[in-house]
Amino acid sequence: MKDGVVLDLTELPPNGLGPASLSWWGTLAFMLIEGTGFALSIVVYLYLMSLAPRWPLSSAPPDLLAGTTLTAFLVVSLVPNIFLARWARDKNLLKVRIGLIVMSLLGIVPLILRAFEFPAMHIMWDQNAYGSIVWVMLGLHTTHILTDLVETLVLTCLMFSRHGDNPRRFGDVSDNAMYWNFVVATWLPMYACLYWVPRL
Amino acid sequence: MTRRAVGELYDTAFNAAVLDRRLASIWSTPPGLWGALSTVDHKIIGRRYITTAFVFLALGGLLSLLMRLQLAQPEARFIGPDRYNQIFTMHGTNMMFLFAVPVMQAMAIYLVPLMVGTRNIAFPRLNAFSYWIYLAGGLLLWVAFVLDTGPDIGWFAYVPLSGPQYAAGKRADIWAQMITFTEVSALAVAVEIVVTVFKQRAPGMSLDRIPLFVWSMLVTSFLVILAMPAIMVASTALILDRLVGTHFFNPAEGGDVLLWQHLFWFFGHPEVYIVFLPAVGMVSTIVATFTRRPVFGYLGMVMALIATAVLSFGLWVHHMFVAGLPRLGESFFTASSMAIAVPAGVQIFCWLATMWAGRPIFKTPFLFVIGFVVIFVIGGLTGVMVASVPFDTQVHDTYFVVAHFHYVLVGGAVFPLLGAIYYWFPKLTGRMMSEPLGRWVFGLIFAGFNLTFFPMHILGLRGMPRRIYTYQPEMPWSGLNIFISLSAIILAIGFLLFFIDAIRSAKSGPVASGNPWGATTLEWATSSPPPPYNFARLPVVGSLKPLTDHPGALPVASGLRVDRRELLVSSVVQALPEAREPSSEDSIWPLWAALATTATLIWSIFTPWAVVWGSIPIAVALIGWFWPKGVPEDES
Numbered sequence: 060m061k062d063g064v065v066l067d068l069t070e071l072p073p074n075g076l077g078p079a080s081l082s083w084w085g086t087l088a089f090m091l092i093e094g095t096g097f098a099l100s101i102v103v104y105l106y107l108m109s110l111a112p113r114w115p116l117s118s119a120p121p122d123l124l125a126g127t128t129l130t131a132f133l134v135v136s137l138v139p140n141i142f143l144a145r146w147a148r149d150k151n152l153l154k155v156r157i158g159l160i161v162m163s164l165l166g167i168v169p170l171i172l173r174a175f176e177f178p179a180m181h182i183m184w185d186q187n188a189y190g191s192i193v194w195v196m197l198g199l200h201t202t203h204i205l206t207d208l209v210e211t212l213v214l215t216c217l218m219f220s221r222h223g224d225n226p227r228r229f230g231d232v233s234d235n236a237m238y239w240n241f242v243v244a245t246w247l248p249m250y251a252c253l254y255w256v257p258r259l
Numbered sequence: 260m261t262r263r264a265v266g267e268l269y270d271t272a273f274n275a276a277v278l279d280r281r282l283a284s285i286w287s288t289p290p291g292l293w294g295a296l297s298t299v300d301h302k303i304i305g306r307r308y309i310t311t312a313f314v315f316l317a318l319g320g321l322l323s324l325l326m327r328l329q330l331a332q333p334e335a336r337f338i339g340p341d342r343y344n345q346i347f348t349m350h351g352t353n354m355m356f357l358f359a360v361p362v363m364q365a366m367a368i369y370l371v372p373l374m375v376g377t378r379n380i381a382f383p384r385l386n387a388f389s390y391w392i393y394l395a396g397g398l399l400l401w402v403a404f405v406l407d408t409g410p411d412i413g414w415f416a417y418v419p420l421s422g423p424q425y426a427a428g429k430r431a432d433i434w435a436q437m438i439t440f441t442e443v444s445a446l447a448v449a450v451e452i453v454v455t456v457f458k459q460r461a462p463g464m465s466l467d468r469i470p471l472f473v474w475s476m477l478v479t480s481f482l483v484i485l486a487m488p489a490i491m492v493a494s495t496a497l498i499l500d501r502l503v504g505t506h507f508f509n510p511a512e513g514g515d516v517l518l519w520q521h522l523f524w525f526f527g528h529p530e531v532y533i534v535f536l537p538a539v540g541m542v543s544t545i546v547a548t549f550t551r552r553p554v555f556g557y558l559g560m561v562m563a564l565i566a567t568a569v570l571s572f573g574l575w576v577h578h579m580f581v582a583g584l585p586r587l588g589e590s591f592f593t594a595s596s597m598a599i600a601v602p603a604g605v606q607i608f609c610w611l612a613t614m615w616a617g618r619p620i621f622k623t624p625f626l627f628v629i630g631f632v633v634i635f636v637i638g639g640l641t642g643v644m645v646a647s648v649p650f651d652t653q654v655h656d657t658y659f660v661v662a663h664f665h666y667v668l669v670g671g672a673v674f675p676l677l678g679a680i681y682y683w684f685p686k687l688t689g690r691m692m693s694e695p696l697g698r699w700v701f702g703l704i705f706a707g708f709n710l711t712f713f714p715m716h717i718l719g720l721r722g723m724p725r726r727i728y729t730y731q732p733e734m735p736w737s738g739l740n741i742f743i744s745l746s747a748i749i750l751a752i753g754f755l756l757f758f759i760d761a762i763r764s765a766k767s768g769p770v771a772s773g774n775p776w777g778a779t780t781l782e783w784a785t786s787s788p789p790p791p792y793n794f795a796r797l798p799v800v801g802s803l804k805p806l807t808d809h810p811g812a813l814p815v816a817s818g819l820r821v822d823r824r825e826l827l828v829s830s831v832v833q834a835l836p837e838a839r840e841p842s843s844e845d846s847i848w849p850l851w852a853a854l855a856t857t858a859t860l861i862w863s864i865f866t867p868w869a870v871v872w873g874s875i876p877i878a879v880a881l882i883g884w885f886w887p888k889g890v891p892e893d894e895s
Contacts, residue, residue, distance in 0.1 A: 064816070068817065068827060068836055071818070073839050081454050081840060084381075085382055088453050088484060095485055096492060100492065187506055192507070227841075
């Protein structure tokens with residue numbers, strides 16, 4: 060079959076950003092997978108609750124301090140995160156470097172707070188089904204904070220390396236910032252479920 | 260305006276022969292073991308996937324022959340009850356998780372990038388990783404079986420049978436962890452396909468010009484993305500119950516055994532459509548080609564695909580009608596189970612209308628489509644029967660259900676798949692399979708299948724339960740059982756002939772012409788098998804039948820670089836060009852990442868600390884995978 064050229068692509072940008080990039084859509088698809096996982100964990104929680112004579116089973120509702128502090132902290136962390144995303148879009152290397160250092164530190168703090176959240180539940184995972192789902196929900200979300208932290212740390216190193224000043228890498232930073240928004244957004248219903256549903 | 264840097268080379272500067280040479284040097288997988296282990300070419304990985312899945316099909320088929328040997332006569336002593344439990348569990352698990360889902364995704368890995376007119380799948384390294392993880396999961400299951408540690412809890416592993424109390428040892432853990440392997444790989448492929456279809460379509464291929472097979476794989480991928488997390492949650496909870504003493508499924512401590520069934524079937528029912536919808540796409544493709552006209556009701560077909568996918572999430576409870584659920588809930592699920600017959604019916608009628616209005620050419624792929632229609636309609640009718648609670652209560656756990664789901668799954672998926680293999684074999688290998696042998700294969704499989712599985716309806720109505728390793732001579736089942744076992748030999752010979760034909764044709768079949776069936780979709784716009792870069796210049800699409808718009812000529816786009824792997828990113832709805840995007844070069848890191856993941860997952864059957872320590876090599880491998888290597892593909 061003979062080819063006839065009808066379109067010239069030379070003048071297109073050499074890579075896409077945001078919705079014009081593949082990794083943006085890939086991140087979105089993975090968020091859909093993980094979001095489904097989070098939603099199912101809440102469903103399991105509510106299902107077990109619907110079967111239980113009392114809820115929580117044989118323990119007091121969790122203490123609010125650690126979890127509420129962490130929630131407030133996560134919401135506040137969105138502010139520098141949004142700035143970081145904006146700087147990445149503007150390809151401002153200096154500001155992106157600073158923003159990544161800030162977000163790395165802001166990724167460590169919730170892990171410390173999380174360490175206080177587990178004991179605040181007043182239950183171990185192997186005591187009863189309530190303990191099991193509470194630990195799994197906290198654990199699932201902690202894994203997400205941890206993986207995003209590792210990703211942010213690697214990106215920080217990357218942006219300080221010779222590979223940093225590159226539109227594709229700025230795209231990575233902006234996708235990573237989007238993922239942190241997701242980690243925060245998914246926590247809010249989990250927080251409501253873990254801390255306030257037992258108090259209804 | 261984009262500034263062209265010094266030294267960048269564009270395809271506009273070259274004639275066809277030089278361009279082919281340039282592109283080949285950039286896109287080819289190097290020869291040798293290292294090249295094979297680090298390739299990210301979707302065609303090589305797709306072929307690997309397909310071959311591996313068919314090996315698992317053959318192994319699963321051997322298991323079914325063993326079962327038929329055992330059941331051929333009452334009180335047989337050929338296989339003991341423990342081995343029999345492992346064999347039927349392995350058969351179901353293997354066929355669903357290692358054959359049916361992967362083989363459909365594998366066909367998409369190979370075909371979707373070609374059909375949408377791009378040069379590689381999105382996230383090619385993830386694609387390589389997914390294959391290694393799939394292979395590792397399959398090996399884990401089969402090695403365990405050979406070592407007499409194969410799971411023996413049924414393919415849906417109901418608790419409490421699979422829980423810590425009744426399933427000592429590691430057999431249930433092998434099953435649960437095999438789930439992790441296959442679901443990780445399936446989810447990865449689903450993401451690749453969604454992004455490939457959304458963002459890598461050839462310029463001009465707007466949503467209403469996407470081939471129906473690609474539509475079906477897009478919808479299937481969304482089903483995978485939304486359904487598979489449920490089985491991951493379930494199998495993780497099962498492993499935790501067994502390993503660290505959680506109580507998800509322990510009623511004594513506030514857990515619930517039905518929770519397992521809900522989670523499993525919330526995945527398990529869409530799973531049926533994850534297998535069936537790709538087959539629908541294959542049927543539409545074959546019907547269009549062999550009736551010489553487009554499929555009747557394109558919009559209706561697409562809507563039916565989407566409707567089926569949405570409804571498939573509202574049916575799961577019909578697998579649990581005898582579990583003692585509230586009556587109102589059961590009535591709802593009866594209604595929804597019957598409702599899904601409507602979009603299935605729409606599709607069947609569209610195909611029949613296409614055949615009616617077209618000029619059918621009865622070649623082997625088309626024969627399999629006719630076999631599909633006949634068998635799937637019978638399976639669909641028994642499906643409407645078992646959607647009724649009183650009838651289901653009567654036949655639950657009998658051979659009637661075994662007959663029903665083999666009619667649906669083999670009729671609905673394997674027949675279209677075999678047709679698709681005959682159809683796309685020239686694309687994959689450049690050679691034709693044998694037409695006379697293909698007719699024998701179809702005849703033997705069609706006759707063998709019906710003779711084997713139709714009598715199972717009657718066996719079920721006569722009360723023969725599933726999953727029994729033997730039965731007493733007083734039961735009225737012996738005659739039909741020996742008949743079924745003998746019929747299974749016919750079916751097996753059909754498959755044997757298919758494998759012989761495929762292997763022989765791949766080596767020495769007649770060389771295929773460029774477009775041997777006269778098809779109209781883009782995969783036939785390039786040579787067979789396609790070059791590593793798929794298309795020297797990306798096709799520009801103006802209709803649903805891009806190959807017939809300009810007979811003898813193909814409108815194409817130029818302006819991609821030839822000094823790095825580059826493809827086109829286009830907009831979601833209209834497929835307007837948005838950017839030139841680099842595509843990953845080969846890498847060994849996906850293999851390292853898969854090995855680290857495999858070690859961690861298998862180790863975690865024995866201790867939870869494996870997750871902690873195993874995450875370190877996984878993280879190292881992932882960093883190695885993503886860290887820029889200073890190659891042109893990293894540039895912008």
